[in-house]
Amino acid sequence: MSIQPITIDYLFSGSIVVTMNPSCAIIENGGVAVKGEKIVWVGEMAHAGSRFKARQVLEMKDKVIIPGLINAHGHWAMTLFRGMVEDCTLDKWLAKIWRVEAEAISEENVTAGSQLAMVEMIRSGTTCAADMYWHYLPTTRIAQEAGFRIFSGPSFADIQGFEDYRHTNEAIAIAYIDTFKNAPLVHCCIQAHSTYMTNADILNQVAKLSADHNLVFVTHASESLWEIDLVDEKWGKTPIQVLDQFGLLGTHTLLAHCVHLSDDEISRLAETGTSVVHCPTSNLKLSSGIARVADLVEAGVNVAIGTDGAASNNDLDLFSEAQLAALMQKGVSGDPTVLPTQKVFAMLTIDGARALGIADKIGSIEVGKLADLVVVDFSTANLTPCYDPYANLIYALSAADITHVMINGQMVMKDRELRTLDEEAIKAKVRKIAEDIRGM
Ligand SMILES: [Zn+2]
CATH class of the missing domain: 3.20.20.140 (Metal-dependent hydrolases)
Incomplete structure (x- = not known):
């Protein structure tokens, strides 16, 4: 008997997942499934099988997924x-x-x-x-x-x-x-x-x-x-x-x-x-x-x-x-x-x-929590090699290594491109305000 796959919005596939769950588990060759605003699955990709039908599959080779x-x-x-x-x-x-x-x-x-x-x-x-x-x-x-x-x-x-x-x-x-x-x-x-x-x-x-x-x-x-x-x-x-x-x-x-x-x-x-x-x-x-x-x-x-x-x-x-x-x-x-x-x-x-009083909603990658996720490219020179993801995250990472950012199930940055804010227009506006401030 075949089981119908569950339709989800995103499947992040094939990365290290730093969960920050109560046992601080780190999953090698892991994946995270997101449906709507929530995380519906996290685990080893070998166990994902064909259980999900994702609208978007994001291949995350050499990447690390962390909680936002x-x-x-x-x-x-x-x-x-x-x-x-x-x-x-x-x-x-x-x-x-x-x-x-x-x-x-x-x-x-x-x-x-x-x-x-x-x-x-x-x-x-x-x-x-x-x-x-x-x-x-x-x-x-x-x-x-x-x-x-x-x-x-x-x-x-x-x-x-x-x-x-x-x-x-x-x-x-x-x-x-x-x-x-x-x-x-x-x-x-x-x-x-x-x-x-x-x-x-x-x-x-x-x-x-x-x-x-x-x-x-x-x-x-x-x-x-x-x-x-x-x-x-x-x-x-x-x-x-x-x-x-x-x-x-x-x-x-x-x-x-x-x-x-x-x-x-x-x-x-x-x-x-x-x-x-x-x-x-x-x-x-x-x-x-x-x-x-x-x-x-x-x-x-x-x-x-x-x-x-x-x-x-x-x-x-x-x-x-x-x-x-x-x-x-x-x-x-x-x-x-x-x-x-x-x-x-x-x-x-x-x-x-x-x-902030919201540890039941965010702060870790766990089923049922809101999908606030960040993807870091660990193939960069400053993050090579990786003996311990925490050591690289705290002492070697540069903001430029961050490739994707998801908040509440919405991708707000994909491949370093912002999707909800017009960065150039915002910077131009702030530069103009700064000209006025300079005269104060
Ligand atoms: Zn303050």
């Missing part, structure tokens, strides 16, 4: 300010950025900057990214149009002179959540800039919103010593203690940076299940310091990786971020066994998904 990367912290439209402010401390950097933002931040400009960010992220293997910025509503819409997975939401802050743009409120927040709660590419969260740019009213409001709507809460915390002093002056506590006081630590909290933490604070983050997103380039560039990532991981804290904005990085390449994260911890700890390659790759994928 997750950029857990960023400010997309800050690509507009890439390379604009260099060689200064966080306080001076912020002063300059905020002055220019006051003039340059329009919906049109944010849209162009965010589109440029998506081009760069897709090209470097990112399929889902967090954004915290003004005009988050249009940014969410253009992410949907581009087929890009966005983690975003109302962003609260108390910045004098910026009330019109930034000062969101409960009604605006709820309208956003209602609009996107069932959108397949949008994952809503509640954000507040930091404990130094908010007040008790805002912190109570965000705590209530994130609890009422079961959404992840995101904020910057303990990034620099300047911030620690500022928060001490304002609250008589550390940023972590302030968040704890407002009930804002827990499995639904994601803290960006966490560079300056005491042993007690690390224990508290572990005890409460709070996630941290590490942004090594930004921390080094602004001399904020080096986060105790190896200690956080050792204590059991879930740590993801983010690029932060392009104004302090200056690119959005998560692979180079991961390499730096690993090297920094080995260098400062004097222990080369900390942050092994498989763990660092987990931080880019499944741990990132956990930090």
Whole structure:
């Protein structure tokens, strides 16, 4: 008796599959089947037999399929300010950025900057990214149009002179959540800039919103010593203690940076299940310091990786971020066994998904999960030979080795050609905006 083949949309065939499933299985001569937005099969091609009738078969010889990367912290439209402010401390950097933002931040400009960010992220293997910025509503819409997975939401802050743009409120927040709660590419969260740019009213409001709507809460915390002093002056506590006081630590909290933490604070983050997103380039560039990532991981804290904005990085390449994260911890700890390659790759994928509260949907290649997949060409000189795919991914890969990117079952880059964003038009637009910014 013959069995009818199952019709699927894509069959990636004949590659190494780095699954990041619970046992971190790596499948040689593997394949992945995609139907609609989901992964419906993953395994050895020898076992695929004739069970699938695929609309498209992609022969993946010498290629490696990995889960799409997750950029857990960023400010997309800050690509507009890439390379604009260099060689200064966080306080001076912020002063300059905020002055220019006051003039340059329009919906049109944010849209162009965010589109440029998506081009760069897709090209470097990112399929889902967090954004915290003004005009988050249009940014969410253009992410949907581009087929890009966005983690975003109302962003609260108390910045004098910026009330019109930034000062969101409960009604605006709820309208956003209602609009996107069932959108397949949008994952809503509640954000507040930091404990130094908010007040008790805002912190109570965000705590209530994130609890009422079961959404992840995101904020910057303990990034620099300047911030620690500022928060001490304002609250008589550390940023972590302030968040704890407002009930804002827990499995639904994601803290960006966490560079300056005491042993007690690390224990508290572990005890409460709070996630941290590490942004090594930004921390080094602004001399904020080096986060105790190896200690956080050792204590059991879930740590993801983010690029932060392009104004302090200056690119959005998560692979180079991961390499730096690993090297920094080995260098400062004097222990080369900390942050092994498989763990660092987990931080880019499944741990990132956990930090965003969506580990049941993305972060690994498993049946039933959404098809966010990246294909890497391992035949390039810098990836030859391959003893261990994780070692090549973390320490030898260049973004140019990435050939295909699929998000939610849609191919957004095929053979390095972008299919949902007009890269040349976007770059031309951003160059024009930069001409105006130069005069500010
Ligand atoms: Zn940030």
